[in-house]
Amino acid sequence: MLVHYDQTSDILYYEVLDIPLPELQGSKTLxxxxxxxxxxxxxxxxxxxxxxxxxGDVINDLKTKVELSHPNAELRLLEVFNHKIYRPFDPAITYMQIFPLSEKIENINDHYWTIRAEEIPEEEKNLGPDDRLIHVYHFIKDTAQNPMRILNSFCIIQKIENFGEPFFMVMHEGETLAVIKVRIQKKLQVPHEEFAKWKFAFLFQGRPEYLQDSDIVSGHFQGDGPWQEYLGLEHSDNAHI
Structure with a gap:
């Protein structure tokens, strides 16, 4: 008979491990x-x-367990939370490797963040001196009425909510929104009829500034970091995005 916290049981549960227990205790699973x-x-x-x-060890192991677009594909790891990429950039890291290859996995928390792996596109490996890698996020505006009345009227508050998969995009100096939109549509494979309904905005500290096709997008980015500024895609929340 087994006793645990004043409770008795005649059933003993066990688990068959894939590796010896001492080895498991010295390991981490991501x-x-x-x-x-x-x-x-x-x-x-x-x-x-x-x-x-x-x-680097994680990436090498992962390459043996997934299908790559080509044998020499290079991978990077990202931290994603609330549909944003939160891992800070390190300008010393080649090809925008968000996690340094030398970082120990015991320091990575995959319970709070989503750890995402992806191939590094060729265009990101050959950035020109005036090119920039920007964050692109999907968003919707959640308009709610504040129950507090101000001068006999309701206070309308607009809240930005992100959804879907965030991603990087190379932005060239002097590039217009119209040119960038073509690449975004191709990347996301959105049908023309649906894509025509999308709005595009530069967001700084959660406030959208809507862009026109003729706007030079690079002129809006001041290098304040992806937590402060990003290119936003406003559209309905579709599960496949």
């Missing part, structure tokens, strides 16, 4: 969501490695 480069497909893989392993 759940990594891999986004395929050319398919609308996300697969989640569990990567178990010794705690002192690095991000």
């Amino acid at each position: 759940k990594v969501a891999f986004h395929h480069a050319t398919k609308d497909e996300v697969v989640v893989r569990s990567i178990t490695l010794p705690k002192r392993s690095t991000v």
Whole structure:
């Protein structure tokens, strides 16, 4: 008879481990969501490695467990939370590798953040001196009435809500919104009829400034960081985006 916290039981549960217990205790498992480069497909893989392993080790292991667009594809890891990419940029990291390859996996928290892996597009590896890698997020405006009356009228508050998968995009100096829209539509494979309903805005500290096709997008970005500024795509929340 087994006794635990003043409760008795005659049933003993056990689990068959894939590896010896001492090895398991010295290991860490990360759940990594891999986004395929050319398919609308996300697969989640569990990567178990010794705690002192690095991000580079995770990427090498992941490459053996997912389908790559080509054998020499390079991968990066991102931290995603609330449909935004939160891991800070490190200008010393080649090809915008969000997690440094040398970072220990024991420092990574995949319970709070989503760990995303993706191939690094070729265009991001060859940025010109005036090119910039910007964050692009989907959003909707949630308009709610404040129950407090101000001068016998309701106070209308607009809240920006992000959804869907955030992504990076290369922005060239002097590029208009019309040109960028073509690349966004191609990347997301949105039908013309639906894409025509989308609105585009530069968002700074959560406030949208809507853009016209002729606007030079690079002129709006001042380098304040992706938490302060990003290119927003306003449209209905479709599950496939």
